[in-house]
Amino acid sequence: xxxxxxxxxxxxxxxxxxxxxxxxxxxxxxxxxxxxxxxxxxxxxxxxxxxxxxxxxxxxxxxxxxxxxxxxxxxxxxxxxxxxxxxxxxxxxxxxxxxxxxxxxxxxxxxxxxxxxxxxxxxxxxxxxxxxxxxxxxxxxxxxxxxxxxxxxxxxxxxxxxxxxxxxxxxxxxxxxxxxxxxxxxxxxxxxxxxxxxxxxxxxxxxxxxxxxxxxxxxxxxxxxxxxxxxxxxxxxxxxxxxxxxxxxxxxxxxxxxxxxxxxxxxxxxxxxxxxxxxxxxxxxxxxxxxxxxxxxxxxxxxxxxxxxxxxxxxxxx
Amino acid sequence: xxxxxxxxxxxxxxxxxxxxxxxxxxxxxxxxxxxxxxxxxxxxxxxxxxxxxxxxxxxxxxxxxxxxxxxxxxxxxxxxxxxxxxxxxxxxxxxxxxxxxxxxxxxxxxxxxxxxxxxxxxxxxxxxxxxxxxxxxxxxxxxxxxxxxxxxxxxxxxxxxxxxxxxxxx
Numbered sequence: 001x002x003x004x005x006x007x008x009x010x011x012x013x014x015x016x017x018x019x020x021x022x023x024x025x026x027x028x029x030x031x032x033x034x035x036x037x038x039x040x041x042x043x044x045x046x047x048x049x050x051x052x053x054x055x056x057x058x059x060x061x062x063x064x065x066x067x068x069x070x071x072x073x074x075x076x077x078x079x080x081x082x083x084x085x086x087x088x089x090x091x092x093x094x095x096x097x098x099x100x101x102x103x104x105x106x107x108x109x110x111x112x113x114x115x116x117x118x119x120x121x122x123x124x125x126x127x128x129x130x131x132x133x134x135x136x137x138x139x140x141x142x143x144x145x146x147x148x149x150x151x152x153x154x155x156x157x158x159x160x161x162x163x164x165x166x167x168x169x170x171x172x173x174x175x176x177x178x179x180x181x182x183x184x185x186x187x188x189x190x191x192x193x194x195x196x197x198x199x200x201x202x203x204x205x206x207x208x209x210x211x212x213x214x215x216x217x218x219x220x221x222x223x224x225x226x227x228x229x230x231x232x233x234x235x236x237x238x239x240x241x242x243x244x245x246x247x248x249x250x251x252x253x254x255x256x257x258x259x260x261x262x263x264x265x266x267x268x269x270x271x272x273x274x275x276x277x278x279x280x281x282x283x284x285x286x287x288x289x290x291x292x293x294x295x296x297x298x299x300x301x302x303x304x305x306x307x308x309x310x311x312x313x314x315x316x317x318x
Numbered sequence: 319x320x321x322x323x324x325x326x327x328x329x330x331x332x333x334x335x336x337x338x339x340x341x342x343x344x345x346x347x348x349x350x351x352x353x354x355x356x357x358x359x360x361x362x363x364x365x366x367x368x369x370x371x372x373x374x375x376x377x378x379x380x381x382x383x384x385x386x387x388x389x390x391x392x393x394x395x396x397x398x399x400x401x402x403x404x405x406x407x408x409x410x411x412x413x414x415x416x417x418x419x420x421x422x423x424x425x426x427x428x429x430x431x432x433x434x435x436x437x438x439x440x441x442x443x444x445x446x447x448x449x450x451x452x453x454x455x456x457x458x459x460x461x462x463x464x465x466x467x468x469x470x471x472x473x474x475x476x477x478x479x480x481x482x483x484x485x486x487x488x
Contacts, residue, residue, distance in 0.1 A: 036332045040339045282329035283322055 075130035083123035083234030090116035139218025143209035154196035174253035197242035243272035349426035360451035368421035375413035
């Protein structure tokens with residue numbers, strides 16, 4: 001096949017799969033939360049309620065799209081787009097399989113991923129700022145502090161993987177795991193990365209920027225209609241992104257016996273998406289100072305220790 | 319930290335628990351026989367209306383949703399009209415407790431939604447049922463000492479004949 005056509009197909013396919021998958025995730029999440037709370041969740045529209053997404057979409061698109069008169073209109077409109085764009089961009093470097101993936105072999109893949117997730121912090125901060133509302137601003141400030149501090153050791157947690165595989169390219173990292181998944185030698189790095197990932201997507205239990213019971217809805221208090229929907233689709237794409245990255249970095253990406261590589265990738269990603277939802281169902285939200293103390297006093301030293309240990313072991317045994 | 323992991327595990331196990339949800343329109347919940355739902359007016363075993371228009375239900379009603387008008391026919395009292403405004407009714411059951419003749423009763427039925435509010439005002443013909451409700455054998459006029467055509471004083475069940483106050487015998 002013509003490489004350009006193949007590349008375009010890749011891009012369109014991944015984009016569609018992501019956006020539709022993220023929309024479906026709203027239904028999956030509500031269904032799973034239902035099961036974990038001994039309810040049934042939405043099961044009326046379509047088979048098992050799977051068309052709930054369509055109903056929600058129709059509803060949210062027909063809502064009044066309102067920009068408050070006191071808001072900064074340009075930034076206000078821009079903010080929800082930023083989160084979508086950055087998280088979708090980050091997917092460019094995720095190698096779905098050896099052949100599928102937009103730039104899985106990019107030689108700075110890990111750095112690109114970190115850069116894009118850091119940029120998505122802007123979306124929340126700008127949304128909070130442009131809303132011109134003190135609760136939104138508080139939510140935005142919390143998001144900024146949280147994402148910047150968790151960003152630090154998210155990168156550090158990845159360093160162990162990069163050291164072991166000797167490459168920043170995600171496809172190379174997956175190929176380096178053909179013998180042993182990196183979750184075994186890099187267990188500490190894995191744990192730190194998962195926790196940082198939760199904070200990075202500001203999902204429960206680290207959803208302090210939203211904090212319904214103290215900030216209204218935090219940074220998206222003033223948002224309505226599809227702009228509000230964009231934040232949510234962005235958040236769900238963020239979940240898929242972090243889950244895919246966990247699968248790629250620590251669980252051997254597309255590699256696995258019997259089943260085709262794409263199924264393995266989807267399976268591994270799906271398990272972690274489920275884990276994210278389980279976290280929401282099970283854990284309460286910490287206080288804000290606890291969150292920051294946890295990040296700086298526990299996770300940062302742990303990730304540094306991980307880097308040091310990995311380096312020491314590599315120096316002595318390689 | 320460990321307790322968080324334990325919480326996660328216990329929450330996960332709920333995946334295999336039975337759902338508590340009752341799928342309402344398809345699957346009806348069990349309502350006890352004495353559930354306080356839609357109000358009805360019952361009839362006695364002879365098929366006559368039990369209500370004797372004593373107004374006690376209207377007095378007992380804390381939201382004043384019952385109104386009626388007494389009328390009389392052959393010595394028996396009836397409500398000329400009997401009206402319950404269900405948009406006000408709070409289903410407290412005080413009317414049922416106040417009723418001396420078991421006429422007004424609450425039933426295990428709550429499905430009475432309407433699109434228009436005035437449709438929630440039930441008239442006597444909407445409230446009257448053909449049966450006896452929760453008390454199948456009770457008939458007020460059979461046990462009451464009131465004289466009606468066909469039943470003189472002293473003829474009621476377990477009622478002694480009236481004392482003749484002008485007689486000399488003990």
